[in-house]
Amino acid sequence: MAKFINGANGTFSGKVGSVIGASWRGIHYLRGLAKKSTVPPTEAQVAQRLRFALVTKFLSPLQGILSVGFRHIRRLTAAQFSMAVKRNIEQAVIGAAPDFELDYPAVTLSDxxxxxxxxxxxxxxxxxxxxxxxxxxxxxxxxxxxxxxxxxxxxxxxxxxxxxxxxxxxxxxxxxxxxxxxxxxxxxxxxxxxxxxxxxxxxxxxxxxxxxx
The missing domain is CATH 2.60.40.10 (Immunoglobulins)
Structure with missing residues (x-):
């Protein structure tokens, strides 16, 4: 369901049919719904999703600490968390799909x-x-x-x-x-x-x- 902003003659936020109304930094815009891909993921894509899920689950409780450890990334917790996830996927995941594991000595919480x-x-x-x-x-x-x-x-x-x-x-x-x-x-x-x-x-x-x- 969409809702009007500033009355019926204003912009709207939310979903109407196949269109989504949103805003970014005060700029209102419309975009279409993303189409679901019918192409099955490759083995590399599946493996990367497994790595991402493993690291995200591990780091999620530590977002407050990661906001300190990756403070240089910008003052946005989401960006700092994303950088921490990226860094640990690259450095701290070992094994082969689907049995990936964390290499605990290689885990990084700061930079x-x-x-x-x-x-x-x-x-x-x-x-x-x-x-x-x-x-x-x-x-x-x-x-x-x-x-x-x-x-x-x-x-x-x-x-x-x-x-x-x-x-x-x-x-x-x-x-x-x-x-x-x-x-x-x-x-x-x-x-x-x-x-x-x-x-x-x-x-x-x-x-x-x-x-x-």
Whole structure:
């Protein structure tokens, strides 16, 4: 159903028969309905759709973090998410159709030139995962108040957890509380840094695979 904008003599938005009324940046326009293709997709197209579905499902819960990690793409969450999907399809999908898998060490949640710690690690304890890194900033690209964005993924449950409060570079450590139902299951952890004002971002650091305790 279409609706008039500015009365009966104005433009309309929506579908009327085979015509769709819409607007873009204040410009109103009409377009015809897209025709469904009767040509079956090629094997390459099917494979690409499978890659896209795999990556999109994985990244969808992280759109807020991706808007920070890919901030340079423009201030549009949709564009930042699309870039993250594109980058991970290219770099983090392995295997052959239809059995594609994620290469977790290759997953990227950010892109930029902010200084990455020279060393980082994680330690698993009962009910927690502790992440540590070198807190020393680099005089060319880091500051003590850079914010650490930490993501821990539960593979079996397809869920993400992070710290209760953001840590900073100078903290050198962050603790992620692990829910009891996660015990015995497998996880992966990543982190990246963003400047306090969010203008500068580092690349993603893969911290490793864990078995939750």
């Amino acid at each position: 930029g030139g902010l200084f990455i710690p020279l060393t980082s690690s994680l330690e698993v304890a009962e009910g927690s995962v502790t992440l540590t890194w070198d807190p020393t900033p680099n005089q060319f690209g880091g500051a003590s108040n850079d914010v650490a964005y930490i993501v821990v993924h539960n593979v079996e449950r397809q869920l993400f957890i992070t710290t209760d409060t953001p840590a900073t570079r100078e903290d050198g450590e962050a603790v992620v509380d692990v829910p009891a139902p996660f015990v015995g299951q497998t996880g992966h952890a990543w982190m990246f840094f963003a400047s306090h004002d969010g203008r500068k971002v580092s690349k993603t650091v893969y911290l490793g695979e864990v078995t939750f305790q």
